[in-house]
Amino acid sequence: MSNPLPTATILGYPRIGENRELKRALESYWADRSSADDLRTAAAQVRRTTRQRLTALGLDAEAAAIPSDFAYYDQVLTTAIQVGAVPARFGIEPSDAPLSLDEEFRLARGDADTPPLELTKWFDTNYHYLVPEISPQTPLRHIPGAAAVSELREALAEGVLTRPVLVGPVTLLLLSKPENPGDPAPLERLDDLVAVYAAWLAELAAAGATWVQLDEPALVADTWDVPAEQVTAAAEQAYRRLAGATDRPSLLVAAPYGELRENFAALTGTGVEAIGIDLVHGALPADLDAAATADVTVVAGVVDGHNVWRTDLDRATALLQQVRERAGQVSVGTATSLLHVPHTTAVEDGLSDQLRSWLAFAHEKVTEVRTLARGLAGEDVSVELSAARAALADRAQADGVSRTQVRDRVAAVTPEDTHRADYTDRVEAQRALGLPDLPTTTIGSFPQTTELRQARARLRTGELTQAEYEQVIRDEIARVIALQEELGLDVLVHGEPERNDMVQYFAEHLDGFAVTQHGWVQSYGSRCTRPSLLWGDVSRPAPITPAWSGYAASLTDKPVKGMLTGPVTILAWSFVRDDLPVPEVAQQVALALRDEIADLEAAGIRVVQVDEPALRELLPLRREDHRAYVDWSVGAFRLATGGAAADTQVHTHLCYSEFGEVIDAINGLDADVTSIEAARSAMEVVPELAAAKFSRGLGPGVYDIHSPRVPSTEEIAGLLRLADGALARGQLWVNPDCGLKTRGYEETVAALTNLVAAARQVRAEH
Secondary structure, three states: OOOOOOOEOOOOOOOOOOOOHHHHHHHHHHOOOOOHHHHHHHHHHHHHHHHHHHHHOOOOOOOOOEEEOOOOOOHHHHHHHHOOOOOHHHOOOOOOOOOOHHHHHHHHHOOOOOOOOOEEEOOOOOOEEEOOEEOOOOOOOOOOOOHHHHHHHHHHHOOOOEEEEEEOHHHHHHHOEEOOOOOOOHHHHHHHHHHHHHHHHHHHHHHOOOEEEEEOHHHHOOOOOOOHHHHHHHHHHHHHHHHOOOOOOEEEEEEOOOOOOHHHHHHHOOOOOEEEEEOOOOOOOOOOOHHHHOOOEEEEEEEOOOOOEOOOHHHHHHHHHHHHHHHOOEEEEEOOOHHHOOOOHHHOOOOOHHHHHOEOOHHHHHHHHHHHHHHHOOOOOHHHHHHHHHHHHHHHHOOOOOOHHHHHHHHOOOHHHHOOOOHHHHHHHHHHHOOOOOOEEOOOEOOOOHHHHHHHHHHHHOOOOHHHHHHHHHHHHHHHHHHHHHHOOOEEOOEOOOOOOOOHHHHOOOEEEEOOOOOOEEEEOOEEEOOEEEEEEEEOOOOOOHHHHHHHHOOOOOOEEEEEEOHHHHHHOEEEOOOOOHHHHHHHHHHHHHHHHHHHHHOOOOEEEEEOOOOOOOOOOOHHHHHHHHHHHHHHHHHHHOOOOOOOEEEEEEOOOOHHHHHHHHHHOOOOEEEEOOOOOOOOHHHHHHHOOOOOEEEEOOOOOOOOOOOOHHHHHHHHHHHHHHOOOOOEOEOOOOOOOOOOHHHHHHHHHHHHHHHHHHHHHO
16 A cells, blocks of 8 residues: 555544634634634634644654544535535525635524524434535535645645545435435435545645545444445445545545444445444454455544543453454554544543543543554553553442442332323323413523623632522523513423533532533534533432422412423433443433422422433434334433323423434323424424324424524414424424523524414414
């Protein structure tokens, strides 16, 4: 091979900046506080800092070990616009020039006249991608000088040979949706798209690229609308053609998040030079020996890019030796991009030294990759191996990792604990709430103001006492209740001003969790979260929410929802321990929430929402594993809610999901009311639920809170009519897609005013 792949590499790296520099630059630009040049300068500095950091950590700056995977908003969007996949509805004329920043952000965020691209989950992660829209008329074409090329040149000018990272053509098409109803599946455009990639690769080679990474996670899943054998055939067709092209870089096809299975042998026969396999979430391919025959380097993903626990270096070394024995050429890598973990543990001085010794964030994982590569090359890494063993042993024996009382309570759970009264009996009991037809509500959170964030900061520094801080929260709750009454909403919320994050807030009050200070991870665009660390057995030492919900209820005669985060979402949006089966961890969390619901009822709260926006997020990528997942995830939710009285109306909320894949789970939750994300997809999920005979209350979101645009009354009314036409009388609720935490009050009030007006308009039509 003319350009051997380095013995140590990673598939991707966090791109938001160690101190969220890109987030701040994006939001400043969107708020018109800075220029496009300011944003470009900030982005270039983030990329430069990343290259310098990875070089300092030991990745080869001269041999394409450092991936170039930057995106202003989302890597799928970045790839789509570089191949001309821009929907006609945005009115952007096809051109050979790259899109401007404003045009790119229009696709991501929409504007007053045009809704943005749909946003949904990226495989089984908490990252979200924008769904491309492709029709037979979409002018797929090579656009010279686009981001991948300019960023390669930028790095070369600084003496670093990076490896451009593109979403692969098969994955890009499988993640896309038809632009118009009736359009054929985007995969029908494979020939056209591969021709664009071939031209793109030639341009990258001419610019100096020796390797290009093409990410094909779609090849580890079998949940597509096309048969698995068609996906395999598409991959073979695409990569034979790309590998057969002249004047191209060497190709690394990376397949993270699961097992390649039969697609491994398919790829080895295409002529690509390297294949990345995930050995954390999948086993060694049965056809691994085919790599040696085809002279293909295997990038063995033995370091987890999706979780934060220290790698078992002994196990990883044994795996690497097996790969080398069978495949011949091996490079040590991460199982996935490190996009899903924070930058470094070094700044987490709020964690105990013991807990921190169990962790590896992005920087530490790069070091683990380097250590494993050095060991595989015959260097003495005995000190590093010994330290890893000691940390794993310490973690296994630490106080709180296993607690007899928690384990005994889980063992005592019976099937009866997961069942409430029949739904028909509950409906009758809940008539006491006195709700109108098409009741209106919100999902839970109201905008987190600067004053609230400042109050939390002042509490941490001691400038506010606990009593003073709590008064700030009570004042905000009173303001939010008064606003909702003025708007005319039917079921109110307290607005969650006391919560910094819907998972972290509970993690701070449950045993078995820890929270970071700087552990930010990108969710989408500029949106970042700090996943909590679920390291030990979980229990609830004291009530968490009843005081706030009870205070809100005392201010109004209307029902007020108690707001909880469900067990599946708490797990999905935390870094979960890897030393205990996930279903058992979920039961521990569910029992803590069950106690919380009982205390809310004792405080007089008759409506309780248990949010599960991440229900689909943990859905396995192979159909054969779905039944087991649905069983334990639904079981955990029902264990949490199973003790609620018949006259307590239990709501849940789901978002960012292809709901068709989890309709059985949605039905199985047995919630009285389910609110779902539906605005960006124009209610397309509602007919699916109706066809599945979903008979409980349903609140399909009528406006997208992830875009700053305010939908008109008529737009919302139109969506309501679509939903109302598919559902049985009395099922439909009216609500936004998601919580309002990230929005401003001006747009929130305007949108909710239109929401209430639309509900009244459609209500009057009955």
